[in-house]
Amino acid sequence: MKRKATINDVAKAAGVSKGLVSFALNDRPGVSAENRDRIRDIAQALDYRPSVSARSLSTRTSYALGLVIARDPEILGADPFFPSFIAGVERVFLHEGRALVLSVVGDEQHEATVYRTLAADARVDGVFLTDLRHDDPRIPLLHELGMPAVTLGRPEGGAGSEPRPFPVVTLDDTPGIVAVTQHLIDLGHRRIAHVIGPHRMLHASRRNAAFAQTLAAAGLPADLVVETDFTAEQGASATGRLLDLADRPTAIVYGNDPMAIAGIGLAHERGLRLPDDLSITGFDDSELARYVYPALTSVRTDPLRWGEAAARVLLQLVAEGSAADVDLEPARVVTRASTGPAPRA
Amino acid sequence: MKRKATINDVAKAAGVSKGLVSFALNDRPGVSAENRDRIRDIAQALDYRPSVSARSLSTRTSYALGLVIARDPEILGADPFFPSFIAGVERVFLHEGRALVLSVVGDEQHEATVYRTLAADARVDGVFLTDLRHDDPRIPLLHELGMPAVTLGRPEGGAGSEPRPFPVVTLDDTPGIVAVTQHLIDLGHRRIAHVIGPHRMLHASRRNAAFAQTLAAAGLPADLVVETDFTAEQGASATGRLLDLADRPTAIVYGNDPMAIAGIGLAHERGLRLPDDLSITGFDDSELARYVYPALTSVRTDPLRWGEAAARVLLQLVAEGSAADVDLEPARVVTRASTGPAPRA
DNA sequence: CTGAAAGCGCTTACAG
């Protein structure tokens, strides 16, 4: 590794103090235009880049942001949401000289330890909070740690009790789940099931409430709800249980695409024709949705854009101490071949 | 954020110099057992954790390792390999106090810039090199930057030309591809196609060579090879082209599971029965493989374990300046319902 | 507008 130019090298070459170099390069007032330009030219010529660790030590800033994901490592790969979300975050960070520190913890027990370590080591200046839960323990924890955060979706009421709310980046999934449910009702389905993610996650119960309301508005019961952990495995077994019912559903709404694809697999396994005997819908509209058979009707949420927006908000929060909430375009249905008219009874 | 205890606080509380605290906590010789224990107790009582940035500045070490992925962000989520690999890396880092700095760059053009920035900013102490390519430009680049690295799989010969080779963690995929091809031959297939990843990637051409040899040993031609970018989209279109052939294949070997699943989708779309009319195999044995219909025969590569092993090797390389290569258990076939006897001609 | 100096919190020769 060839020796890097330091601020001292630049200062010497420019015949000024290193303090002035720092001011010039950081766009702070109090440097003559002439000196500023000259210092910048010299810095560029020397290929000078400030040392992140030295800056960090001085400014008590790490120039890195964190994402802690609490899902079983084995199954993280199954759900395309996070990779796409991360890609969106990266797109913004790349231009801002920020790094993403990623942590995958198997379960929610070790989660607190990771956040505490991240804070104690000052590894990151702020974090992304995904998969919000009811009474989410991370919110008081992060407040206690004084760690800035942005949440994906709005956390529970809190009634203004918490010190200062975190900025929120929402992508309203309600219109999507309402539309996909209504789409099935319009196709004549009367027995519609919902295979959802973990109840403790806000989005799962929020979506299920929207699902139930839409059914209720049509005078239909929402009694077929199965909770899963978002894995294809549980998606398949939930499907099996639903299809075993005497009064089995003619349509199933799934909480993510992998579970829906596993549902398609199981239905085929049992000799059902799709969508003639059973309609199926997914969530997130992953790449594969288009290419399974029958092509999967899904709800598009755009995790990539969500990542970009969240990154910008978090960066602003860290830099300025506050940031406005952002509302992204709501989720919407993408209709494909996996949904069709209800079978005649 | 409550003020953290610093080394000075510990030194004062213990009535010793901070140098001695540093020695005691870093397990260096020259500290009396008595003092060492006392200092450690006090450090623990004060909940002292050394500042990463201060250490970094002193030791010129970042205590972070990097992974740069050059794939289109839009499609990164489709392939479960990386999330699982990352989860494996994390499992090791968590206990070692290391952080993973992840970078997703859309294309290979910007790749060099990212590595240079990572090196110039001393963001990471070393990197993981995945998806090795022919004449891989990253290898000379990393040597130039003096950046330690571990490669997944063995890079091309090099004939001992490079300064010092990087340690390698291999998971030999040849036995897997040979076995899956032989499996199809044994089932009576004579027209077997291969839908592979980008030719410039070593594993794609290495696997294709193994594929061709296995066919050749059985007196069969390996003329049906289609190159893709690993996306489900190209997996589907490659399948379409193969099925359009007059002398179309009765079996298709795919380079990853998403492409194979898309292949299943397209075959069904065209009214083919699987495996009666067409046998299909995937690669990596992702979670979904088990749950599609028909369940996908695949080649298991265990990205999670690969990540763990690579993390350990990289950590050792950074700490000690060298590390031995590691050979993981080779890939092997997992036979499921998507492969069956060749249709009678 | 500019310079000299202190300080961030560690590690590490150097003396004793």
Next chain:
DNA sequence: CTGAAAGCGCTTACAG
């Protein structure tokens, strides 16, 4: 075995 001090490369009041 232990202490005092320099140094890592920045930023930031403080003087002028």
